Amino acid sequence: MNKAREQNSTHTPQPVPEKATHCGETRKWQWGTLTLSLNSLLVWTEPMLAALERGNDGRRWHTLNDKIWSPKNLRLALTTVTARKGAPGIDGQTTEAVEKHAEEELTLIQRLLQEGRYEPRAVRRVMIDKPGSKEKRPLGIPTVRDRIVQSAMLHILEPIFERDFSESSYGFRPGRNAGQAVAVVEERLAEGCTWVVDADIKGYFDSIPQPALLERVRQKVADSKVLGLIEKFLQQGVMESGKGWEPPKGGPHKEP
Secondary structure (H helix, E strand, O other): OOOOOOOOOOOOOOOOOOOOOOOOOOOOEEEOOEEEOHHHHHHOOHHHHHHHHOOHHHOOEOOOHHHHOOHHHHHHHHHHHHHOOOOOOOOOOOHHHHHHOHHHHHHHHHHHHHOOOOOOOOEEEEEEEOOOOOOEEEEEEOOHHHHHHHHHHHHHHHHHHHOOOOOOOOOOOOOOOHHHHHHHHHHHHHOOOOOOOOOOOOOHHHHOOHHHHHHHHHOOEOOHHHHHHHHHHHOOOEEEOOEEEOOOOOOOOOOO
């Protein structure tokens, strides 16, 4: 729990259906004025949500690591990853194989995270077609185990940063999608606006400056174990065409 003094919240979160599907990360759930993915809502405690809504009293978040490796969070992460199926990483482990030994896998992941000994494997990079272009784009496929840890981290870290995103931002956010962005454009056109600007940064994920990104994370997160884990994932190697290398900047591409 963060070091800010907990206060009781007057907000009552929406009830979560007993048979809720955990793989729907883009589904939107409200807690007070906050918008969260279903899995984040399930693993964040009510005092944490209250602190999040009031801005954590301007302080950074402490002691998040134990929330990441909590059994409940890891199980949700495993369910999310295995439901998406997806290709295996460099170790050849499939989601089906991991699912068959789920409890053993989660126990191992929890112990490694608790002891600060978790080491991400290199991502398997492949080139895939780029829609609307003859070019191809790189896609990094982490191991299933790494995807579980990444999902568990996302459940805890996403709400901390999500609350400060622009209302006009629709990409890769819970409860938001490209269709909603198009709908807003259509509304603006109907209101008389005549210009639409479409911009894209080529190779954005390949060129993110890692030190600057980590510094932005440190402005909100003070847990050294979590920061160390994020840095490890940013610096994990890449395996491509049988050759391994470590990118000096950017981050590995996550499997869709």
